[in-house]
Amino acid sequence: MKFYTVILILMIFGCHHSPEELPILSYKINDRGDQVPYTINYTNFKNQDNQAFTTENIMSKIVVANFFFTRCPSICPPMRTELQNINEVFKNKNDFLMVSHTIDPKNDTVEVLYNYAKSTGVDSDRWQFIRSTTEETKKQAELYMTNFRPTDDETDFYHSSYVALLDRKQRIRGFYNILAVEESERLIEDLKQLLE
Amino acid sequence: MTSKILKYSVFVLVLLMIVGGIYYLKLPNRHKAIIKTQVYHKLGLVDDTWNIKLTDSNIALISPTFVIDNIYKSMEGPKAMTSFQIDPTKSDLVWLTSFETKAMSTNEIDPLSNDYVCHTNIDFYDGEHFSRWNLNDRIGEAYPRLTSMSNGIESYKFPEGFGFPVFTNENLFIATQSLNHNIEADAFTIKHSVSLGVRAHSNTMKPLMSRTVFVMLPYNSEQPFQGPTDTNPNMCLPVDIKNHSYQDNEGNSLSGHWVIFKGKETFKYDITEQLHIKDSLTMHHIAVHLHPFAETLELRDKTKDTTLFTSIAENYGEKIGLKKVSYFSSINGIKLYSDHNYELVLKTNNTSNDNQDMMASMFLFFYDSDMAEKLLNYKKN
Numbered sequence: 001m002k003f004y005t006v007i008l009i010l011m012i013f014g015c016h017h018s019p020e021e022l023p024i025l026s027y028k029i030n031d032r033g034d035q036v037p038y039t040i041n042y043t044n045f046k047n048q049d050n051q052a053f054t055t056e057n058i059m060s061k062i063v064v065a066n067f068f069f070t071r072c073p074s075i076c077p078p079m080r081t082e083l084q085n086i087n088e089v090f091k092n093k094n095d096f097l098m099v100s101h102t103i104d105p106k107n108d109t110v111e112v113l114y115n116y117a118k119s120t121g122v123d124s125d126r127w128q129f130i131r132s133t134t135e136e137t138k139k140q141a142e143l144y145m146t147n148f149r150p151t152d153d154e155t156d157f158y159h160s161s162y163v164a165l166l167d168r169k170q171r172i173r174g175f176y177n178i179l180a181v182e183e184s185e186r187l188i189e190d191l192k193q194l195l196e
Numbered sequence: 197m198t199s200k201i202l203k204y205s206v207f208v209l210v211l212l213m214i215v216g217g218i219y220y221l222k223l224p225n226r227h228k229a230i231i232k233t234q235v236y237h238k239l240g241l242v243d244d245t246w247n248i249k250l251t252d253s254n255i256a257l258i259s260p261t262f263v264i265d266n267i268y269k270s271m272e273g274p275k276a277m278t279s280f281q282i283d284p285t286k287s288d289l290v291w292l293t294s295f296e297t298k299a300m301s302t303n304e305i306d307p308l309s310n311d312y313v314c315h316t317n318i319d320f321y322d323g324e325h326f327s328r329w330n331l332n333d334r335i336g337e338a339y340p341r342l343t344s345m346s347n348g349i350e351s352y353k354f355p356e357g358f359g360f361p362v363f364t365n366e367n368l369f370i371a372t373q374s375l376n377h378n379i380e381a382d383a384f385t386i387k388h389s390v391s392l393g394v395r396a397h398s399n400t401m402k403p404l405m406s407r408t409v410f411v412m413l414p415y416n417s418e419q420p421f422q423g424p425t426d427t428n429p430n431m432c433l434p435v436d437i438k439n440h441s442y443q444d445n446e447g448n449s450l451s452g453h454w455v456i457f458k459g460k461e462t463f464k465y466d467i468t469e470q471l472h473i474k475d476s477l478t479m480h481h482i483a484v485h486l487h488p489f490a491e492t493l494e495l496r497d498k499t500k501d502t503t504l505f506t507s508i509a510e511n512y513g514e515k516i517g518l519k520k521v522s523y524f525s526s527i528n529g530i531k532l533y534s535d536h537n538y539e540l541v542l543k544t545n546n547t548s549n550d551n552q553d554m555m556a557s558m559f560l561f562f563y564d565s566d567m568a569e570k571l572l573n574y575k576k577n
Contacts, residue, residue, distance in 0.1 A: 023365035033573030145327035
């Protein structure tokens, strides 16, 4: 099945031309009105193997990052499938890493994340599922230019179907709504460019 | 052995073609259009690329080729979407001030009738847009649609001095869909040409933010395509319900698309919740999205029992389509209040002998005071 998925993706995307150089999108406007560039850093996160996840884990890697929770009934399952497909395309690239941040640390314990990660069939050194406190995760979401919040009835969370693409210097080089076919195509093209 | 493999392969192939053919024939018109467009584009039978050009005053986006081989009602025709950045090589602040969409020949020069334009939507990524200005609480508050142009309202510009601020390397999204209510001839090809007016940053510009309001009507989720009758208020849906249906707080199913029957009808919908006004807001621009056979769409202040704006839709007499739909644009604007209730009132007149599909939206543009505060200190990069 995976073989056919990869063949299909290669057939669909194989003939597209290279995109222009990707912009650097990780900057914010401070109170004085200046554009301030920044890089993505990690402290106080743990992965599905109960090991510390730090900035060192993403150094010199091309990273695709998203926010999710394991009980998510809506957008997370198709996002997971799409990320599995993307991993298949780049499975021979050692400097490719996917990082999924849980926004529900209360329920998504290390053990839950471990089982969830295992069910994806992707090695843990290629797809890290990480958790921290809600406060720390909110700060991390701000760095990734997104946010999340519980819905009114608190049975679900608002969170985005976008993933962010980081270069080897931990700068954001793109945002992609991977639930849209055209956006997944663009992510794959941009990944190829950064992994070259 | 080889001939046996060949025989079975041919059998499986023929079987797949028959099953696939039956599946395809059972698909609704709009899904057939999606498949056909994919085939045309992926096989390189027609141009599948977007031609994007930036000048000092606008960004022009010319769509891939659409093959019009059928009657395509609203929401059914071939469509294309792409993300784009005004200029990915720079991070300059600029202002979007006007919008235009039109149909054109595949030579990208000759204009065609706008009867082939269903709608063109422009969206932004709210995470990137608001986070950059440290307005994180606004991420996910509303669907990040900047605006929409549609049949009858193919171009408009904001009042002088107003615009939507974006960075040139910010992700924007365009989706454009074709339409053909009338021509049942041999297949022909078209493109859409979309132009967004871009103005360099100036401290005198005033930021607008958009909010979409639309009429929704109840339907029976068990039988979404049947009715309505005198005893069954089901509005029955003309399109698949996946992307166009909603649930209210009581769990009732509501649809933004429904069927209208021959004759005149009036539809009302309270939009106070959709507006979600926390403090008073000043409205400076309204773009309207209607389908043929709509006559007027009013924005009413229910609390004061007054009409704030009436958009008039002019239908063609000799064919199906909207000739013109009026829009609202004002430098002074109109105030909307958090303690008032508002509604949309849609009047339709289906003069055809067939059932027709209907929808009604308004894209309201308010002065964005939070963004204005952030922009006060902005220094050019």
